[in-house]
Amino acid sequence: MSVDVLAALPPLARRLGGEGAALAAAERLSGGASMETWAFAIDGPGGHEDLILRRRSAPFDPDTARSVSLATEAALIRATGASGAPVPPVRHLCDEADGLGEAYVMGRVAGETLGRRIVSDPRFDAVRGKLARQCGEVLVPIHATPPPDGLNLKTSDGKGELDRYEEVYRASGAERPILELAFQYLRRHLPAPVEPVLLHGDFRNGNIMFDPERGVVAVLDWELSHIGDPAEDMGWICTNSWRFGRPDRPVGGFGDYADLLAGYAAAGGRPIELSRVRFWQMLGSLRWGVMCLMMYRSWADGVERSVERPMIGRRVSETEADLIVLLEQGL
Amino acid sequence: MITHPRTEELAQAVGAWIDQIRPSLDPRNAFLARVAANAMATIGRELTLGPAAQARAVARMTALLGRTGDQAGLNSELCAKIRSGELTLESPGLLAALQVMARDQLAIDQPNYRPEGTPAP
Numbered sequence: 001m002s003v004d005v006l007a008a009l010p011p012l013a014r015r016l017g018g019e020g021a022a023l024a025a026a027e028r029l030s031g032g033a034s035m036e037t038w039a040f041a042i043d044g045p046g047g048h049e050d051l052i053l054r055r056r057s058a059p060f061d062p063d064t065a066r067s068v069s070l071a072t073e074a075a076l077i078r079a080t081g082a083s084g085a086p087v088p089p090v091r092h093l094c095d096e097a098d099g100l101g102e103a104y105v106m107g108r109v110a111g112e113t114l115g116r117r118i119v120s121d122p123r124f125d126a127v128r129g130k131l132a133r134q135c136g137e138v139l140v141p142i143h144a145t146p147p148p149d150g151l152n153l154k155t156s157d158g159k160g161e162l163d164r165y166e167e168v169y170r171a172s173g174a175e176r177p178i179l180e181l182a183f184q185y186l187r188r189h190l191p192a193p194v195e196p197v198l199l200h201g202d203f204r205n206g207n208i209m210f211d212p213e214r215g216v217v218a219v220l221d222w223e224l225s226h227i228g229d230p231a232e233d234m235g236w237i238c239t240n241s242w243r244f245g246r247p248d249r250p251v252g253g254f255g256d257y258a259d260l261l262a263g264y265a266a267a268g269g270r271p272i273e274l275s276r277v278r279f280w281q282m283l284g285s286l287r288w289g290v291m292c293l294m295m296y297r298s299w300a301d302g303v304e305r306s307v308e309r310p311m312i313g314r315r316v317s318e319t320e321a322d323l324i325v326l327l328e329q330g331l
Numbered sequence: 332m333i334t335h336p337r338t339e340e341l342a343q344a345v346g347a348w349i350d351q352i353r354p355s356l357d358p359r360n361a362f363l364a365r366v367a368a369n370a371m372a373t374i375g376r377e378l379t380l381g382p383a384a385q386a387r388a389v390a391r392m393t394a395l396l397g398r399t400g401d402q403a404g405l406n407s408e409l410c411a412k413i414r415s416g417e418l419t420l421e422s423p424g425l426l427a428a429l430q431v432m433a434r435d436q437l438a439i440d441q442p443n444y445r446p447e448g449t450p451a452p
Contacts, residue, residue: 027358180410183414245445311369318444324426325447328430
């Protein structure tokens with residue numbers, strides 16, 4: 001199911017830019033285990049346009065096993081954008097005529113998404129202290145967006161997520177005592193039920209575009225969007241695997257819990273207790289550990305042959321190192 | 332065991348060669364080459380640090396479970412006892428044992444990873 005993206009882009013450029021339009025540049029951006037992202041540009045009668053192509057590349061992935069279609073993703077971006085969330089403009093939903101498989105095109109937003117740069121690059125020194133609060137603020141319009149009709153988004157809560165990841169863990173055949181203990185602990189500390197809301201589902205440093213002056217400019221990568229506990233989105237951005245070497249700054253490696261929670265409440269979100277965020281943070285480490293096991297499995301089963309997959313399997317131990325500290329600290 | 336070269340030295344040599352050709356690769360392959368070089372480094376660390384880590388894990392699990400056995404068997408039993416609730420966070424020695432095992436495995440897999448609770452650099 002190999003698709004020659006470089007061959008499909010010139011006709012797409014003509015389709016988008018009109019008669020006389022041509023592909024001006026195209027480059028695959030690295031990163032992303034299950035999705036391909038291409039930067040390309042078109043020059044046409046309407047002028048120059050910088051665009052991003054997002055397309056599904058892997059036939060199977062533990063993320064994508066529960067992920068939404070790219071058409072749904074595009075619909076969610078449009079809906080949350082209409083509610084006031086910062087998102088990239090969706091330009092075109094690809095169809096069969098484009099020959100790109102499942103894909104869509106969006107306008108290219110300028111900014112930085114590499115987590116490590118946001119955490120440590122001096123260009124972000126001035127704005128870094130504001131980012132945790134902004135992350136709390138941008139979650140409010142996302143969580144307030146009525147789920148668009150007909151998307152069939154999954155609904156889940158803490159218990160549902162634990163059930164699902166435990167099932168995946170058992171199926172992996174791995175035996176990891178720290179993951180076992182984390183499952184047991186979290187089951188005994190389930191947060192009280194809460195009214196479910198639309199979640200981004202993968203809200204973490206790496207999926208948010210930041211500008212060195214303005215801070216948050218766009219929330220990207222909506223494929224794991226679902227309906228659930230609003231604290232889930234907060235816990236995931238606090239999971240240490242996404243702090244890029246700064247565990248002392250719990251929100252994304254750039255900020256503090258208090259700023260995230262205060263930004264959320266100040267923007268009109270229903271206040272959320274820190275212990276609830278910590279529950280989801282711990283479940284986040286556990287979830288990432290199980291996902292790493294599944295990435296290894298997809299290689300061991302011959303589904304995916306990239307060297308990246310078995311090496312991600314060795315990242316389980318980072319989640320174990322985090323979980324053992326969280327288990328000692330408590331929520 | 333052959334010592335000229337040792338297995339970890341072979342891994343080291345391959346990793347160094349991958350690093351050498353990386354700049355000539357396209358972005359996707361340069362990324363995968365970095366992953367491959369990291370894999371060679373992990374192999375090297377497992378060869379040098381693995382035996383002591385395994386001995387420590389076996390010693391801890393032997394003390395916890397009150398029986399001798401190989402690492403896989405002890406690990407399997409440890410998992411079953413945590414799952415059944417026979418061993419919990421409050422069980423004496425469990426947290427300490429898991430801390431040692433987590434630290435040892437991280438030293439092999441990702442020595443530069445800074446776990447939860449690490450102070451600012």
